[in-house]
Amino acid sequence: MALYSEKVMEHFRHPQNVGTIENADGVGEVGNPVCGDIMKIYLKIEGDVIADVKFETFGCGSAIASSSMATEMIKGKKLSEALAVTNKAVAEALDGLPAHKMHCSVLAEEAIKSAIKDYYDKNGIAYEASDFPDPSHGEHA
């Protein structure tokens, strides 16, 4: 069996929403170069809806595929819906990830949360701090 599912390879080969957003309303970056993966997500927010989302990722195949899938899952969605996206949901949407690659989906979830938190912070919107746990900074579980 191949390392990755067809779905992972599809998103890795043809990642959706790659790029940046000028003057993004929210930007989230997680991971670090020492660990070998960084994910950065840019949000354009209209009302409480994610009007546009872009990402940049430094990392392995599953990190790029997870970013692509996660951005697809939150595009056009309400912020509350985006906040409900879990790493498990990202991994399932990719038809699964190998056990040692699950942290890539964790990074994707954290990058989304970090970008939304940035938007809240910039706009003085109140939120429950407990909804935004500190990103793991790329530390692998």
Add this chain to the structure above:
Amino acid sequence: MIYADNAATTKLSRPVIDAMLACMEEDYGNPSALYAFGQRAKEKLEEARARIAACLNAEPREIYFTSGGSEADNQAILSAAHLGERKGKKHIISTSFEHHAVLHTLQKLERQGFRVTLLDVHENGVLLPEQVEEAIREDTCLVTVMFANNEIGTIQPIAQIGKICRERGVPFHTDAVQAAGHLPIDVKAQAIDMLSLSAHKFHGPKGIGALYVRRGVYLEPLVEGGAQERGRRAGTENLPAVVGMAVALEESCAAMRENAEKLTFLRDRLIAELEEIPYCELNGDREKRLPGNVSFCFEGIEGESLLLLLDDKGVCASSGSACTSGSLDPSHVLLAIGRKHEVAHGSLRLTLGEEMTEGTIDEIARSVREVVTYLRGISPFWRDLQSGKREHIFKE
């Protein structure tokens, strides 16, 4: 497909396949059997042993067949350690960038109370003989240093190390898995006491290797259960594989000079082409390296995605990134030569084959350039390097 992972394994040569098929069809007898049919298999086995010994300037009785390089490394190291222990000598000298077959065996011995000194291999990945000289103690029972490194291809001063060890009366083992069939080996001139090799690295079959043990040097069995290999390795001999290994080693040694010249030319061409990509660096010494080894680190990208996209372009390669090593850290070899984690994740190893042409090299270089450029384009790490938010490690 461009197969550029010849350090991982190689294609069987036609004569090797033919010899193995003939052996399987005609000589399936058990070499331990008494009847003539079995004895004919025994003769083939001993003939192969003699041919392999001749390639190393060893005596036939100094060659023991094993399942491959890893088993040979294990057996050599454990034998020397156990003999040392009986004499109260429990210190072993090696290097920080050995193959895991050596390093993990040494770690096992450390847990049993042995002391291991791992020598620094410097930025160029080449040990200095003086380091061995200085590290030898009264209680040193073994020096084990690889002939050539599997990831960065650097060649070690084996003959000088052998001489030092011989003078100091310390057994010297070398893991020559990457060297056999590619570099001249003369166990007498190089003062080698034990040497491991593996057939599939020189166009022979997988699952077979050999351990050379100089006459008089202690060797104990890892596998008990029979008198094969003079009691040092039980189990019915894999004659077709042994015969294939003998053919492969003879072929490789006969064509060594010609192959080395060709591969060195292609290697240097590929290195020159890849060096045109900004912010990358060659890993390991430029001169003291295996003829077919090209190893680079690229800033701003990760090795696994690089390999997957190269695969899509038909190029088979390897990397020492954490994601490809199956651990959290990038390759211990790259860390041993002082590469920082962030660039070691972006490593690429291309190991060339004799069938390649200049056209193949240009195609590899073009593919690598395209993939590196693409991955840097989607990398926030690369963006930070470009904007000056993070500092470049390599020069442009």
